[in-house]
Amino acid sequence: MKEVRVRILENMPIAAGINRLRFALPEKVEGLRCGRFVNLSVGDGAHLLRRPIAICEHTGDTVTVCYQIKGAGTRLLSARKAGEELTCVLPLGNGFVLKEDEHRVALVGGGVGVFPMISVLKEYAGTGRVFCSYMGFRTKAAVCCEDIFRDGSARAKLVTDDGSFGEKTNAVAAFFADLENAKPDVILSCGPLPMLRALKSGLAERGVKIPCYVSLEERMGCGVGACLVCVCDLENGARARVCKDGPVFAIGEVDL
Amino acid sequence: MADLRVNVCGVPFKNPVIAASGTFGFGKEFNEIYDISVLGGISTKGLTLEPRLGNPTPRIAEGYGVILNAVGLQNPGVEEFIRDDLPFLRGKDTVVIANVAGRTIDDYAGICARLDGLVDMIELNISCPNVKCGGMAFGIRPKSVKEVTRAAKGALKKTPLIVKLSPNVESIAANALAAQEGGADCLSLINTLTGMVVDIERRRPLIANNTGGVSGAGIRPIAVRMVWEVCRAVSVPVIGMGGITCAEDALEFIIAGASAVQVGTANFTDTLAMPRIIGGLNEWLDARGIKTLQELRGTLRLNN
Numbered sequence: 063m064k065e066v067r068v069r070i071l072e073n074m075p076i077a078a079g080i081n082r083l084r085f086a087l088p089e090k091v092e093g094l095r096c097g098r099f100v101n102l103s104v105g106d107g108a109h110l111l112r113r114p115i116a117i118c119e120h121t122g123d124t125v126t127v128c129y130q131i132k133g134a135g136t137r138l139l140s141a142r143k144a145g146e147e148l149t150c151v152l153p154l155g156n157g158f159v160l161k162e163d164e165h166r167v168a169l170v171g172g173g174v175g176v177f178p179m180i181s182v183l184k185e186y187a188g189t190g191r192v193f194c195s196y197m198g199f200r201t202k203a204a205v206c207c208e209d210i211f212r213d214g215s216a217r218a219k220l221v222t223d224d225g226s227f228g229e230k231t232n233a234v235a236a237f238f239a240d241l242e243n244a245k246p247d248v249i250l251s252c253g254p255l256p257m258l259r260a261l262k263s264g265l266a267e268r269g270v271k272i273p274c275y276v277s278l279e280e281r282m283g284c285g286v287g288a289c290l291v292c293v294c295d296l297e298n299g300a301r302a303r304v305c306k307d308g309p310v311f312a313i314g315e316v317d318l
Numbered sequence: 319m320a321d322l323r324v325n326v327c328g329v330p331f332k333n334p335v336i337a338a339s340g341t342f343g344f345g346k347e348f349n350e351i352y353d354i355s356v357l358g359g360i361s362t363k364g365l366t367l368e369p370r371l372g373n374p375t376p377r378i379a380e381g382y383g384v385i386l387n388a389v390g391l392q393n394p395g396v397e398e399f400i401r402d403d404l405p406f407l408r409g410k411d412t413v414v415i416a417n418v419a420g421r422t423i424d425d426y427a428g429i430c431a432r433l434d435g436l437v438d439m440i441e442l443n444i445s446c447p448n449v450k451c452g453g454m455a456f457g458i459r460p461k462s463v464k465e466v467t468r469a470a471k472g473a474l475k476k477t478p479l480i481v482k483l484s485p486n487v488e489s490i491a492a493n494a495l496a497a498q499e500g501g502a503d504c505l506s507l508i509n510t511l512t513g514m515v516v517d518i519e520r521r522r523p524l525i526a527n528n529t530g531g532v533s534g535a536g537i538r539p540i541a542v543r544m545v546w547e548v549c550r551a552v553s554v555p556v557i558g559m560g561g562i563t564c565a566e567d568a569l570e571f572i573i574a575g576a577s578a579v580q581v582g583t584a585n586f587t588d589t590l591a592m593p594r595i596i597g598g599l600n601e602w603l604d605a606r607g608i609k610t611l612q613e614l615r616g617t618l619r620l621n622n
Binding site for chain 1: 340341342343347348350351363371372375376377378379380382383384385387389392393534535583585586587588589590
C-alpha cells in the first residue's frame with residue numbers, strides 16, 4: 063500500500079446519487095485487484111476521515127471507483143473536478159480471489175455493492191469463467207452499468223426493489239430463483255448488511271454448501287488496520303478488522 | 319540540520335514526534351508505508367491484562383475539523399502483545415511506550431509490573447472516555463489520579479511512568495499535580511474530549527457507544543491551553559498532543575512548554591503525517607537558525 067497524490071480524470075454522475083470517479087496514479091502501484099479498496103481524501107481540512115471506496119476498474123496507471131453521494135464528505139468529493147488532485151492510500155484490504163477450479167461464478171450485488179462485482183468481472187474476463195450476475199437496485203433511476211453486467215455474464219439479472227426496472231425483487235431472491243441455472247462453484251457478494259444476512263440464511267435454509275465470500279462495509283478510521291475502528295464480529299467470538307483482514311470474508315466466518 | 323533530539327525523563331528520543339496511542343496499532347501496518355524507525359517514539363494501542371473486544375460499531379464519526387471515536391480499548395491483552403508485537407517494535411530504532419489501562423487499581427499495578435523493563439516507557443491511560451469501568455474513572459478526581467499513579471509507580475522498578483491526563487475534568491493542572499505527587503515521571507495530554515454526533519434522520523447518536531472521544535485539528539487550541547497550564551503547574555516533563563497536523567502545530571505545544579508531542583488523528587488524514595512533521599520541524603528551525611528544540615521549549619511570552 064502507498065500514500066499517493068492522484069489526479070482526477072473524470073468525476074461524473076452515472077445514476078441517481080452515484081458518481082464515477084476515475085483518477086490517474088502518479089507512479090506504479092502494486093497489488094491493484096478486484097475487491098480491494100482505496101481510501102480517498104475528500105479534499106478539504108474539515109473532513110479528516112478518508113472515504114474507503116471499492117475499486118471498480120483499474121489499468122496500469124488509472125483507477126475507477128463509483129460512490130454514492132450520501133453525506134457532506136461524499137457531496138464534497140462529488141464537487142471535485144477533473145484535473146484536481148486528491149490524496150489516496152491504495153490498494154487496501156484483501157480482495158476477491160477465484161481458485162483455479164472455481165469456474166462458474168455467481169455475483170450477487172446490491173446498491174453500491176454492485177461496483178466491486180464489476181471489478182471481479184473485469185479482473186477475470188478472458189479466463190474462460192462463466193459469470194452469472196444478480197444485481198439489485200432501489201429503483202430505475204439508480205440502475206447503472208447494465209452493459210457491463212450483460213456483456214460480461216452468461217446470465218445477468220438486474221432487478222429493482224420497486225419493479226421500475228426488471229423484476230420487482232432483490233438480488234438475493236433473484237439469485238436463489240435462478241440457482242439451478244447458475245450452478246455456481248463459488249458465490250461472491252457485496253451489498254447492504256440485510257442483503258448479506260438474507261444470503262447467509264438463504265444458503266443455510268437450502269443447505270447450499272457452495273463456497274461464498276462477502277465484502278463488508280464499515281465506517282473506518284485509518285483504513286490500514288492500525289486503529290481497530292472498523293471491526294466485524296466473527297462466528298468464533300473474535301473480532302476482525304474489515305479494512306485489513308477483510309473486506310472480503312467467507313460468509314460462514316462472519317457473524318452478520 | 320537542526321538537532322531534534324530530546325530527552326524526556328532520562329529517555330533519549332531522536333526527535334520529539336511520537337505516534338499517539340490508538341491511532342497506530344503496534345506499528346506494523348504503518349511500517350508497510352514507511353520505516354517507523356524515523357519516529358521519535360510509538361505509544362501502543364491501549365493494553366489491558368486480558369484481551370478485550372471493545373465496543374460495538376460504528377466506532378467513529380466526523381465533526382467539522384474533528385473526529386469522534388469509541389473503540390473501547392479493544393486489544394489482544396498484554397501477554398499476546400509481549401509475544402507477538404513487542405519483538406517487532408524492539409527491532410525498530412524508536413522509543414517504545416506501552417499505553418496501559420485497567421478496571422481496578424490492581425490491574426494498573428499488575429500490567430505495569432508485567433511490562434517493567436520490557437518497554438522504554440509506560441503511559442498510564444486513566445483518561446479513556448469510552449469504557450465503563452476504569453479508564454477515565456481514575457482520571458477525573460485528583461485523589462484517584464494520585465492513588466492509581468502511586469500504585470503503578472510502585473510496581474515499576476526500571477521503566478519511567480507517563481500519566482496521560484483527561485481534559486474532561488474540573489482542573490487539569492490540579493490532576494497534573496496529583497499525578498506528579500503520586501510519582502509520575504512525565505505527563506502526557508490531552509486525551510480526547512467527550513462528545514456526541516447525532517444522526518438527525520434516525521434521531522440517534524451516530525456512534526454505537528453514544529458518546530465518543532473528540533480529536534483532530536479542531537481541538538488543538540484547547541489542548542495547547544491545557545498543556546500550557548500543566549507545564550506551569552508541574553516540574554516533570556510534559557508530552558503535548560491534541561490536533562497536531564504539521565510542524566507548526568507541534569511547535570505551538572513545544573513553545574507552550576512540551577518536551578515532546580504525540581500525533582494521532584493526523585495519521586488517518588495523511589499516513590505520512592509524522593515523517594512530514596519531522597521534516598517540517600527541521601526546516602522551520604533551520605530557517606530561523608535555531609539549533610535545538612531546547613532553545614524553544616517553554617519560551618512562550620504572555621501578553622502583558
